[in-house]
Amino acid sequence: MPTGTKRRYLYTRPESEFWQYKFVIDGRTFRGSTGCVEASEAAKLVDIKRAEARQRLQAEANAIGHMSDGSRDLTLAQCLERYRAAKEADWRNKQCRRINAEYCLSIGDGPNMLISRLTLPDLVTFRARRKLMINRKGDAVKDTTINRDLAHLRAAIRYASKCGFRTPQLDWSAAIKNKAEKHRTRTLSEAEQVKLFAAIEKLHPDLKGPVQFAILSVARKTAVFDLIWENVDFEEEVAFVPLKGEGNDPIIHENL
Numbered sequence: 001m002p003t004g005t006k007r008r009y010l011y012t013r014p015e016s017e018f019w020q021y022k023f024v025i026d027g028r029t030f031r032g033s034t035g036c037v038e039a040s041e042a043a044k045l046v047d048i049k050r051a052e053a054r055q056r057l058q059a060e061a062n063a064i065g066h067m068s069d070g071s072r073d074l075t076l077a078q079c080l081e082r083y084r085a086a087k088e089a090d091w092r093n094k095q096c097r098r099i100n101a102e103y104c105l106s107i108g109d110g111p112n113m114l115i116s117r118l119t120l121p122d123l124v125t126f127r128a129r130r131k132l133m134i135n136r137k138g139d140a141v142k143d144t145t146i147n148r149d150l151a152h153l154r155a156a157i158r159y160a161s162k163c164g165f166r167t168p169q170l171d172w173s174a175a176i177k178n179k180a181e182k183h184r185t186r187t188l189s190e191a192e193q194v195k196l197f198a199a200i201e202k203l204h205p206d207l208k209g210p211v212q213f214a215i216l217s218v219a220r221k222t223a224v225f226d227l228i229w230e231n232v233d234f235e236e237e238v239a240f241v242p243l244k245g246e247g248n249d250p251i252i253h254e255n256l
Contacts (some may be wrong), residue, residue: 004038005037012034018035018036019042020031021034032049073165080101114166120171157170
């Protein structure tokens, strides 16, 4: 069994006689066995492993860019890949981010274009081409979707700039529409509503009442979440919900 006082980045496993290590650098996780029984020896090995990991990551980062006329330049593909490698661990929806990046590769002259040569017309042309595309549902691509593509590219370029690469000065406000159309609100069909309540009654019967009230009352989300017991009259089967713009007096909004 491992001996000595546990140090940072070290932990034990029941099936191993050696100290195990785990550490994270720039979103990348490194783990394995130290091959050491004594904690002090294992800690020294971890220091070596961390130094090697940093050198390897730096070498990978340097390999993505290349020198041109004394300045560091990145192609569009390299810029997006460098950003992905550094930030992907923090992304909530990795698949969507990858799709954003794939579409961004068609901007300007394509993947091999230097990002320092990107211009506003390149972004405007990209938006126009994307608007002509059809999504998986057969509908025209929305402005909000295109905004996410461009926002991903902007984040990648900002990251490249922080890393010392040459980047373009772009008027992003002219390329990203701040007043993009809102997503259409879709209502449940009668059949879908029946299925929903059947599933709720089976899985979470205690939530059937609140969900039914939220759907049938058409109350604002905050009004439903802020509803308290003292504003519910179980005998009369009504809930008192403060409506927007009506002051603080509770109003009977919907029968329960």
